[in-house]
Amino acid sequence: MTDHVILFRERQRFKQFWLWIILLGAATVFWAGFIYQVILGGQFGNRPVSDVQLAILLGLMGVGMPWFFYKMNLSTEVRPGEIQLRFWPFHVKPKIIPLHLVRDFEQVIYNPIGDYGGWGIRWGFKGKAYNMSGNEGVKLYFYNRKPLLIGSQDAPALYEAIKLAKELR
Known part of the structure; x- marks a missing residue:
């Protein structure tokens, strides 16, 4: 449920x-x-x-x-124990990130062009990013791979939702 x-x-x-x-x-x-x-x-x-x-x-x-x-749009949903990302039209089905794989996370202000080379689905030296506009988001740190940045227009709410979803899993 x-x-x-x-x-x-x-x-x-x-x-x-x-x-x-x-x-x-x-x-x-x-x-x-x-x-x-x-x-x-x-x-x-x-x-x-x-x-x-x-x-x-x-x-x-x-x-x-x-x-x-x-x-084109980026949909982000946080549910108990997981984050679902869908960057339409490149993802037909949402990409599911189980939160038990996330070691740590933080709310960040970043430079989209300097850190990741722009907006969209981006790969850089600092990891992977899903972002559409702005310069705020939540950065996820994993046990076995590079970090993932999720850009958001409401980064504090995204951070709090991830915190709660990690507790509810």
Whole structure:
């Protein structure tokens, strides 16, 4: 019965303003090219592709790429005895971290670019990280592998939930 109790739940999305400027700026180039070449009848670029190829590129880069980044999310759930992480679309099923494998954990403020090379699922010299935005999280230390950082917009609540989940297991 206690397996269904959720002590903490968070779903994060990419919120970085600069990321959306880049994504939407790139999508706008494909939209402009499509409108100019297919609808207005001009030639887009020095070596234009066919209208069909441009329509495919518009679908992939002008619609698909922004939609992909909009739908991408990191779900974190803390339950008694475990943490479930799911970074959609890369994890079909949640990655389950049994808390009996966690030696210690701490709430941290980190440098996403300097420590892990950015946001997302990242590997660095300091271990692995799952993060979407911000610079706060909880770092898990294991008995037999490198540390794992879980980024959170509410790191104190995540820390307290992990503490309680470890006691309840």
